Amino acid sequence: MxxxxxxxxxxxxxxxxxxxxTLFALGIGAKQDAWIVVLLASFVGFFLLWFYTQIAKFYxxxxxxxxxxTLLGKKLAAPLLxxxxxxxxxxxxxxxxxxxxxxxITALPTTPLLVILYIFIISAIYILSLGFEVLARTAEILFxxxxxxxxTTYIIILFSGxxxxxxxxxxxxxxxxxxxxxxxFVIAFPFGEMVVFLMFWHFxxxxxxxxxxxxxxxxxxxxxxxxxxxxxxxxxGPDLAANTEIPLLETILSINIxxxxxxxxxxxxxxxxxxxxxxxxxxFYGFILALTWLLKAKNPKKVIFFSGLLFPLYVIxxxxxxxxxHWKGDLDMFGMLIFQSIPILLVIIMYIKRKxxxxxxxxxxxxxxTNNL
Numbered sequence: 579m580x581x582x583x584x585x586x587x588x589x590x591x592x593x594x595x596x597x598x599x600t601l602f603a604l605g606i607g608a609k610q611d612a613w614i615v616v617l618l619a620s621f622v623g624f625f626l627l628w629f630y631t632q633i634a635k636f637y638x639x640x641x642x643x644x645x646x647x648t649l650l651g652k653k654l655a656a657p658l659l660x661x662x663x664x665x666x667x668x669x670x671x672x673x674x675x676x677x678x679x680x681x682x683i684t685a686l687p688t689t690p691l692l693v694i695l696y697i698f699i700i701s702a703i704y705i706l707s708l709g710f711e712v713l714a715r716t717a718e719i720l721f722x723x724x725x726x727x728x729x730t731t732y733i734i735i736l737f738s739g740x741x742x743x744x745x746x747x748x749x750x751x752x753x754x755x756x757x758x759x760x761x762x763f764v765i766a767f768p769f770g771e772m773v774v775f776l777m778f779w780h781f782x783x784x785x786x787x788x789x790x791x792x793x794x795x796x797x798x799x800x801x802x803x804x805x806x807x808x809x810x811x812x813x814x815g816p817d818l819a820a821n822t823e824i825p826l827l828e829t830i831l832s833i834n835i836x837x838x839x840x841x842x843x844x845x846x847x848x849x850x851x852x853x854x855x856x857x858x859x860x861x862f863y864g865f866i867l868a869l870t871w872l873l874k875a876k877n878p879k880k881v882i883f884f885s886g887l888l889f890p891l892y893v894i895x896x897x898x899x900x901x902x903x904h905w906k907g908d909l910d911m912f913g914m915l916i917f918q919s920i921p922i923l924l925v926i927i928m929y930i931k932r933k934x935x936x937x938x939x940x941x942x943x944x945x946x947x948t949n950n951l
Contacts, residue, residue, distance in 0.1 A: 581783040584791045586714035589721035590856065591775070591795035592802075595768050596728075597857035598673055599803050600826050600850045601680065603810055603819040604767075605760040610746045610816050613804045615760045620800040622761075623769025627796060629921045630772055631789040634779035636928050638788075642776045643871035649927050656872060658920075663868030665917045666774055668910060670861035674698065674889065675897045677854030680824065684847050695890035702859050703886040707879050710781055710863065717856060724852045727845050728802060731830065734842065735809045738833045745812050766911055768803070770918035772796065777864040826850070862889070 582590075605615030637645045642662075646655035678695045686694060705713050735741055750757075775792070782788050806826065810819050813829045822828045827846045834840040866885060870878040 580710050580781045582711060582714040582781050583718075584782070584784055584787050586718045587782055587788070588791050588795045589717040590714055590778075590860070591772070591792060592799045593717055593721060593724055593853055593856045594860055595772070595796060595799035596724075596802055596806075597768060597853040598676055598850075599768050600806060600846075600853055601676055601824055603816075603825040604803065604807060605757075605764050606811075606816060606820040606825075607760045608756040609752060609820075610748075610811055611750060611752065611757055612760070612811065612816070612819075613746075613807045614750075615757050615764050616800065616804050616807060618757065619761055619764035619769055620796070622765045623772070623796060623800075624793065626765075626770055626918060626921075627772055627792060628789075629925050630776055631779075631792055632925050633776060633921060633928070634782075634785065634788055636925075637780075638785040639780060641780045641867075641871065643868075645924075649924055649931065659868050660872060662917060663865045663872070665913070666777075666861045666864035666868065669771065669774070669914075670858050670865060671889075671893045671896055672910075673854055673858035673861060675893050677851065677858065678893075680847070680850055680854070683823075684827065684843065692890055692894055695893060698855075698858075699886050699890055702855070702862065703882055706859060706863055706866070706882050706886075710778065713856075713859060713863070714781075720852055724849065727849050728806070731842075731845055731849070732805055732809055734833060734835070734839060735813060735829065738813075738835055738839075740813045740832055741809070742812055745815050746808065762915065763911060766914040766918060769796070770914060771861075773918045773921060774861055774864040776921065777867050778860075824850075862886075 603612060605612035605619075608615050633645060637648070640648070643655070643659055646659055649655075650658065674695065678691055678698060681694050681698075682689065682691050705716060772792075779785075779788060782791075810825045810829045813832055814822070814825065818828070819825045824846075826849075827843060830842045830846040833842055862885075866878050866881050869885070870881050873881070875881060
């Protein structure tokens with residue numbers, strides 16, 4: 579049976595949550611108050627995470643398919659699981675295209691995007707075919723590297739001379755309206771995306787520490803996302819951050835300390851690549867598990883192989899360009915929030931069912947007592 583430790587879970591969640599946030603200036607529609615948007619969205623994220631972990635608390639040894647069958651019955655569970663699988667596939671395709679495009683514009687500008695995507699997916703197929711434990715161990719190994727790169731970036735930016743705290747002022751200079759406008763997007767991405775871990779909770783060996791580990795990981799990742807956002811805005815300003823293609827890369831490229839510490843784009847690309855790989859892999863594996871459970875396949879390896887080989891073709895067909903991909907992502911926002919909110923209904927159903935079971939037992943006991951009389 580697949581088992582992952584709390585440290586591996588912590589690493590997976592941290593990398594997943596930071597993931598593709600390094601590609602964007604989250605909540606930048608609120609200008610210099612973008613970091614406040616992330617902070618407020620994180621509270622809603624914790625609210626959602628409580629429901630996600632509550633499902634694991636009620637059914638620690640059952641996978642998500644079995645939980646849906648228990649709560650809704652097979653007739654409703656199967657189509658809902660299928661829709662969740664499509665949702666995870668959609669998210670994976672967004673992540674996949676973003677990071678393929680990143681590699682193309684930063685490292686391999688003359689290489690066709692389809693070739694880059696196939697190199698990317700072959701790596702993912704290899705790791706995922708070895709099992710979820712291998713993906714978790716890989717995250718555990720790469721997480722310190724990922725963290726060191728991030729913290730090093732913050733330190734260099736802070737002492738580069740380009741960090742201007744005035745770019746973050748005035749706080750609430752545009753009032754609350756812009757903050758509230760941006761809030762739903764940041765709730766859905768990245769905090770609501772934690773819904774994919776419903777597919778993986780049953781792999782955790784120590785279920786008692788699952789909620790604490792998940793909350794700690796999301797809390798620390800929120801702090802790092804806010805630091806990244808503050809660094810970007812303080813260096814290049816909110817207007818450029820809103821209009822540049824990859825704000826973090828633009829920020830790091832602007833650093834030049836004594837003509838010695840410069841051209842640090844490699845660090846930015848590595849941060850974004852590690853985050854993107856795990857973000858895409860976890861969403862893709864969520865889709866694979868949903869499909870495997872629906873097909874009642876004993877081993878997901880064949881599903882991983884065939885789905886993986888077709889995935890780059892699907893992504894190229896779906897996104898003809900990055901601008902279209904961003905527009906498509908905005909359109910998908912409502913659907914994302916729906917799927918991220920469904921676990922709230924599932925928890926309500928769980929409590930209703932739990933109340934009904936004791937009451938039915940009490941009725942049976944009363945009938946037996948009456949018959950005995």
